[in-house]
Amino acid sequence: MLTNKKDGNRMLLIEDNGGGMDPDKMRQCMSLGYSLKSKVADAIGQYGNGFKTSTMRLGADVIVFSRCSPKDGTRPTQTIGLLSYTFLRCTGKEDIVVPMLDYEKGVREWKNIIRSSLGDWEKNMEAMVQWSPFSSETELLKQFDHMKDQGTRIIIYNLWEDDQGQLELDFETDKNDIQIRGVNRDEKNIQMANKFPNSKHFLTYRHSLRSYASILYLRIPPGFRMILRGKDVEHHNIVNDMMMITEVTYRPQPGADVVSKDTNIVAVVTMGFVKDAKSHIDVQGYNVYHKNRLIKPFWRLWNSTGSDGRGVIGVLEANFVEPAHDKQGFERTIVLSRLESRLLQMQKTYWRTHCHKIGYAPRISNSSLHDSEASPDYTPETSSRRKKASNKSALNKNQKVAGSRPPMPAVNGIGGESKPLKTENIHEDDLQDPVNTSYTKSSPHYGYGNTMQIVTQSHSHPSNLPIFGENGSVPINYSTLDLDQLEEENRQLKEKLKRKEDAILGDLLHELENERARCKALEAQLEEVKEKCEALNKEQESIIDVFAEERERRDKEEETLRKKLKETTTTIQDLVDRVKQLELEKMRNHNWNTA
Template identity: 50%
Template sequence: MTDSGSTNPKSQSGATDSTLGDGSSHPGLKRDLRNYDKDDDDDTNSLSTKKPRITTIESTSESCKKIVPLDVTPLTIVPPETPKLSRQFWKAGDDDESVPLPRYCSNDAAVRVHPQFLHANATSHKWALGALAELLDNSLDEVNNGATYVHVNSATNERDEKSNILIVEDNGGGMNPSTFRECLSLGYSRKRNMADRVGQYGNGFKTSTMRLGADAIVFSRCRGTNGNNPTQSIGMLSYTFLYETRKCEAIVPTVDYELVDNEWKEIVYNSRDGWSDNLETIVKWSPYLSEQDLLDQFDHLEEQGTRIVIYNLWEDDEGKLELDFDTDPHDIQLRGVNRDEKNIEMAKAYPNSRHFLTYRHSLRSYASILYLKRPPNFRIILRGKDVEHHSILDDMMMKEEKTYKPVRSPEWSSDQDEMCATIKLGFVKDAHHHIDIQGFNVYHKNRLIKPFWRVWNAAGSDGRGVIGILEANFIQPAHNKQGFERTAVLSKLEGRLVHHQKHYWSSRCHEIGYAPRRKQKNYESNVTVPARPIYTTNLDRGSSSTAVLARSRQNSESFVRNQIPQVNTQASVKNIQPESRSTDRNRVGISLEETSSVNVQAELQKGKQESAEVVSKLQREKTLLELQLKESKAKIQALEKAQREKELLLESQLKESKVKIQNLENRQEGVNKIFHEERARRDVTENALRKKLREASDVIDGLKKQVETFKGKRML
């Protein structure tokens, strides 16, 4: 982004030539010096554009005619049409084809940051509360510079007296003019190598403010250090200004003040005109109506601090603000898909699960768990009320603690070699109600990166109620701080968390009212199967035995229970028969033995018949299950076939898209070629015009000399 002394990308510089005459005898004529007429109407599209000069020289000679230089439009002049920026974030980056493209600001070959990059860069934040958290991080980082609070509030726009603005203010060390411009620059960060600082990309302030609203204005006051005077700075990052004035590069107008002899005085770097241009632009495109209104904002900061005002907040598809300031006077909530009225009602019934159910739409709920530990003297104030810090450990019961030491990764630095994470997990205190709440809160350097990360997506009710917390400093967070970079280290951590959750659930789920789960050697399956007993009954002497699987049905279980005494009877008969044969072989003994054998055989026959009925029923069930299995296989095959067809269709669409992209690239190359040719032609024309202008200037000088000569002759 360009942060210069003037909002005009092609500002004038260099020494001014001497005047061609005094104001009393000739019109005010100066070479290369613009005439600023305050009575003329300002151009609504470019504040930095001045009226073209028309030079007039009166002569007493008939040969000296009125000379009017060409009215050349500067390259920064934009068409009078003013396109309007969409108030919906996801549509604000789309350009209307009917709107003229912005003109290029200079003739050099420098590559600049286009204003649309501000919007494209902000799309990394899919979740608006994640963008707000970035601003809270910046304020928390100022604790070392004396910050004791950050206040997030809303107010009414002074310009239209109806729209809402969002204010984030802290009393940290503030920024001097140098660090102020670094903050407003893309990609610059002083936190990259600082310990305990999550921010490292120099991108959070720009993406977060542009995600919440189209425009932001920053006020920062810094104490004087190392003998320097205190300073205060104002900068405006306005996508509306850049879009509607059709700027071709991102320009951030800034003005600085310095406290000298107890009076704030302007800091002028290049020219007073450039400083005035910046101030004029800020006043016109900000929520404040005058320079004094801007300076009054520093009254909120006292001796030091930073105040960020975000305005032109984004709207949803229904034309309502994406941020909801009305539902709760002490909270900022989200509308739309992040808000679930069912979860809000459940949060009232299950207070220990409140943060899981509400953090997606409530800034107060999210901010309370945003930091693992909060500095003792630091306050987060949301719309006049403190946000109480909350630890997920207070919502857990039956806690267990595990230690995870990751395998060293090649991208680690030397200070990460001994890193390990302590995993604390347990059931949420509302788990006995069997509500679907689970996940791990994963922090990085004290900052919550993945709230309630659901690592185990089991079928049915498995895994419900298990929550955990850990701080993983060995994994790098993504740019938006709403996730981690997908690396092998993250995959290994995810697998370990799944293992711990499955083991904890399988061993303790019965304590909160679920059916006991059979312990399995492999915990990688998605379902833990309840244990089912298997019964085996011997129905014959030695050689014949039948294994009966006891199903859940009552008749099978009763049959197994009835067979147990019969087995005991058989065993007693076995013990009696050898003794009777060895003691007495008369007919009476044989008759008694035969009678006993007949009775036992009758009982066995009855048992076999009942067993055959059970086996037959099991076979019928088996046949039925086989039919269901075939039907399931047929459905799976049909789904696989449909999936293959869908993949083929997607592949064909991908090929077509590639062809279209190639065609567009070819067209783009053609357009670029035409542009370069047109630019070269324009350069030639401009050089010719400049040559003519110089020649005209020489003619003017000659005529001036002739006029002076004529005057001298007349005096003589």
């Protein structure tokens, strides 16, 4: 941050110690639509408008200083360029005029490069001195003292303000950061960032330049530094914020609009739960990079109404998709749609596999999920429902096999009391040893006085035969889950599901009420703003009327004064003529008397 000495306002400085720009490259940079990368496929910066649109978004005016080292026998050069909306507006220019000054290193000092005429040079210098933050050529040239042999220095001034008259850029909150005000700044997220350090970048990248710059590159080359307001920006790898990490290799399928022709290209998707996930905060999304540059920060693909998907973050480098013009997203292509679907599937699979480990209720298995997702008309059958149907079927078969020997209404237990008869089929899975097995009266599992025998015929048809007692007429209840137990289990599951549905419905209703309250508050604010706008419009109209009346009065007064001035001038001229006439008469009389 710099301060404009002319008006005391704040300015934004971006500088580097790179190769710099010679006079020709500076003109190409300041021209609309020019790019050396326009014929290079998949290159960021191929449209040639990034510098202009980005600087004009931050402020009305920008001045650029660039020094270039000698190349191919040329001499060192330095150039100053001014792209000023204020200058164009105030001077009424119809075309975009960019004043520029070029210098070349001589034997001892820098000399002016006159490209057209000395008059044009002086006009460019006059415009820069008048419309830039610097009051003389000496002050302009002092900016090059911050560079060594090469580099570029960009100063953006007349920064834009918000509706409250404050700068959109916030320089005061953090002396080592530049933040923005407005909708991207959420005070609740700022407080949460202090409580959940592993989720800090998710909560702050929208309003903090330092936070965003720390995740801007996937890898930092050796010797590369980013310095923000005098303090280095520490590179941060989102993988360090994860736990339960897993890696999935994604191989894009070629399509009609595929960007890359390389069939061997793959993307390694690293994903896991954020280390703060046990607090159940709503942090999720993929950081998608393109050629090492962050394009989609924390791309949220799973918009579940409940808590599903929370805490799952991921990172990948997708060089096979094409970035949009503003580098804040990707072009909508078939390749991107496939990637989006695959990433969503990865997140769902990971969540349902691991969510119970951080305190969420277990979800259904992946196989059931895939079956249900594959066919929209398929309704999964619960295990209790399947067992209940199987038991009913077995019961009917048992009754048919019994034939002429109807079952007895009751059997006598040890205590002699009558118990209701239950008939049920025994499945092969319910037996430890699916062969003919006999139990004696000493077996503690059965309370019957007679020796019982379980009859099974083969492994392939164990469920088709009933179980008979010694007299061949009374079926034995051996299954671990009888019909009543299944019904009770089904009832309990229904009650549990109903309670869960009621809880979810309650949460949704609560969120809906909060959203309605917010809508009402926003509507009230909107009405208040409309009323203020109407009042301001009326006040403006009244001021305009006052100014119009005042102008009309002044015009009339001016016209009256002009008339009076004209009359006075005429009177003065008449008096002058009269004086001349009197002087002539006096001279004549004097001459006559003398004669």
